[in-house]
Amino acid sequence: MSDLHLLLIAVFLPFAGAIAITFCGRWPNLREAITLITASAVCASVVTLFLHFRDGARLSFDIVEPIPGISISFELEALGMLFALVASILWIVTSIYAIGYMRSHGETNQTRFYAFFAIAIGSTLGAAFSGNLFTLFLWYELLTISTYPLVAHAGTETARRGARTYISILLTTSILLQLLAIIITYVVTGTLDFRDGGILADKLDPAWAALLYALFIFGIGKAAVMPFHRWLPAAMVAPTPVSALLHAVAVVKAGVFTVLKVTVYIFGTDFIVESNASDWLIWFAASTVILASLIAMTQDNLKRRLAYSTVSQLSYIVLGALLASNASVLGSALHISMHAFAKITLFFAAGAILVASHKTNISEMDGLGRMMPLTFGAFLIGSLSIIGLPPFGGLWSKWYLGMGAVETGQWIMLSVLLISSLLNIAYLLPIPVRGFFGKASDGSISGRINEAPLSCLIAMAITSVACVLLFFYPDPFYELAMDFAGVK
Amino acid sequence: MIEQNLSLLLVVIPLLAAPVTAILPGSRVPWLCTLIITWLCFLLSIWQLSVVIDGNIISYELGGWSPPWGIEYRIDALNAYISLIVAGIAAITLPFALRTVEKEIPLRQTGLFYAAFLLCLVGLLGIAQTGDIFNLFVFLEISSLSSYALIAMGEQRRALTAAYQYLIMGTIGATFFLIGIGFVYSETGTLNMMDLHQLLLPIYDHRTIHTGFAFIVVGIALKLALFPLHLWLPNAYKYAPSVISVFLAATATKVAVYAMLRIVFGVFSSEFVDITPTNHMFIVLGLSGVIVASIAAIYQDDVKRLLAYSSVAQIGYMVLGMGLATTLGITATVVHVFNHALMKGALFMACGALVYRVGSSQFDKLEGLGRKMPWTFAAICIGGLSLIGVPGTAGFISKWYLVIAALEQQAWLIAFMIVLGSLLAVVYIWKIIEIMFFHADSASTTAVKEAPISMLVPMWVLVIANIYFGLNTELMLSVANTAAQILGVSD
16 A cells, blocks of 8 residues: 555545444444544554655645645645654544443443544544645644534533534634635745745745734634633533543644644744744743643642643643744644643543542542542653653653753743743642542542543553653654754 | 527526426426426536637527627626526426425415426526626516515415515616616617627716616615615525525525626626726625624524525625626636525525424424434535535635635735624524534424435535535636636736
8 A cells, every 4th residue: 555545544534434433323332343443544554654754755645626726735744744643543542441431421422422533533634644734724624623513512501602612712713813814825925835944934024924923823723822722621521532632632732733834834933033923922822831820720620620731731832833943843843742642641530530430620539549549640640741750751842842942042931831840740740649648528538449441541551651651762753853843 | 500599498498388387287297397497408508608618609699680789698608607507506406396395385386386486597597698788687577576476485474575575675676777777778779788888988977877887786786685785685585485495595696696797897897897986885885794694694593594694695795706806806706606506505405404394494493403304414514614614615715715806905804804704604504503413302303304315315416516616616717717807807
């Protein structure tokens, strides 16, 4: 099979899977087997693509050309490869987790859940392999729409309200700001292709660069830069596997992925530095990092706390893009993968706690760690990786982001990163600490072990081990990030 | 020679078939007859477009009287394209009609219903084909009169008031149009459009011509439901039989848009338009239409009325493209005429399927219906996405050209308003989707089944066309380019 076929399989197999899942809705075991098989096949083709890519294979091709000069095209490129790798690996893990979670939580409409989940992943992979800005926008929108039924899954009034916030913020920003920015880019340059060094450099008056860049940064609502972050906490009404894969990995990372693509291939880092396009935008990213962390500290609902933590972490990546130095872009790209593995572990743990003990608030979790040692252990590992301590993968991305801040002489931004790490400690570590050492006030905690279903534990174990492994062997992601950032 | 004669058949066949259909017995026979006629017209219009798409022109002199004295049918790419839309939508609507007409129209009226339908088709095709401005008026009246009758056949008695309202407004419009023609005729002594174009050139500064132009523009604006002359449209679409909502929404206003294009740029010219405030009027009214009608759509509690208001908004986009009056602007209008026919056709068909099963298009009757009728629901989703203008659907192409046309003239505010309009479309489409899919079933929907296959197939043909023409735009763009040339619009 050629690379072209592999790429098409990776993008379109999930859609075929979704159809198959719909038709097998009556037989849960078959349906979930299809999910797992599809996920494995997709992952296998992405990994094969990655191996070929490492050997120097490059690929770009058009599917159709709706408007002369603007085609729907796919491309094999370093950052996209990294994103696809993360998403497809974690899809398998999440599927394993979801089977245990959805069954023991007695969720309804599971067929719909698995079908739209597959569509969302297909859209994510489509975004990852997009060959131009138009194609990327297309998948970006499809991802928004296909995740709506997942967020509104419960169908209750609260779920519907959360889903409405979710969809309205994402569509508003993307149509009103991002689409406008894309069209302006096209009018100015006559193309929407991704090119090394950007396409705007000689075409756009530098005075307008900051405005256009702002349209992109805020228009890419999935990157959740304040004040357009509210959809992410609102999306926490979704079942936990959705929050885990989509709102810690696929959807939010599709946002920052687009930011990075626009920064490097549309503007070009040199042009951003020359035109000072990001001078005032970095303050938005920096304040998002700090403010979201502070808000996270006030949240008692575990998933909401994690959501605000994600908002904060996403702005690390946006900040790295805005600093526009080699090291910061490298750090940002790396953070896509590192944060993904760590945050998904945290969400898995949150879901496991919900399934096993039906608790959602942190204040009720005192002493719970003694009943669920594995879950809380995984949570601890995930937290440490988010904070960026060795020996966990999260260290590397923070390292390069910090280096980027130093390189560009942005000392304030360096201190923002450091303060944020301290805040991470303050809002994440108390949870396992209270879990292990706290004393339950209502006596609901017995000494008996009462863990989540096995499949949830397996999933958590895989991602926690990955957090550690990524400290020692970050090579695959590191190479891709280096390739993307242009560091030789 | 064969080309000229075959072209005329496009109008003559349905005209002759209409009285025959009226006296056919039963419900299936007239339907079958109409079905055959519409498909014949569809094939003819495909053939016709294939002849003229490369810039050829078919000219037919009615009765052998040579123009400018006789009536001339003059087919260029734009005429043929509009005819294709009308005949195509009619051909796709007919299979859909069978079941809903049996349900909504009393048996003894069925023959008359199909006869009126054919007459309406004659009128719309005639407007698209003729090269004579008075003949255009005649066909406009044929189509309008038959649509008043068709709307009045709606199930509820309020269909009568809706049709009456439309009748009054439509007649005022027709009268204005006729007065305008009178003014122009009194100055030039001709009714042939090509001839008028030539004769008007030296007298652009005459008051009479300006007065006539104003009457004509207002008259057609009433027919195409340009905001704020749209008040007849929501009720007419709501109370009309389902098939008629589909057919009129997808074709009638589009043909009026064509008439506007042809007269404003073809009979008069962009030079004339430049010395009048027409462009500004089109832009202001188009944009207000987009915004006001979209907001009105959000507050409707009935799917058909919601879609009707959305139609008014979409007409705003088409008029806006005319107002920009550049090649790109006209391209956007011409493309959107086609695309809007596809999306509204699909949406109103889905709506018709809902009415067929539930008997109402009120939101409170549709709760949870999306789970009972998944195919219809999916059609609404995709049609809605196209209406919003999501990339990958036909709607995106027209929005794209419209925004580019605005940006080309540095009209940032207009570009922003266009995307704002898309956003409002998101809100009202989402309202339908949420009610149909995420609300608990209401009592009336518990035993509802999916729509019959004869309704699903045409619906899905249009849905797939929405996606196909969002990816392959060769046909529309080549016609749009030719049309811009024919109408003498340049940058």
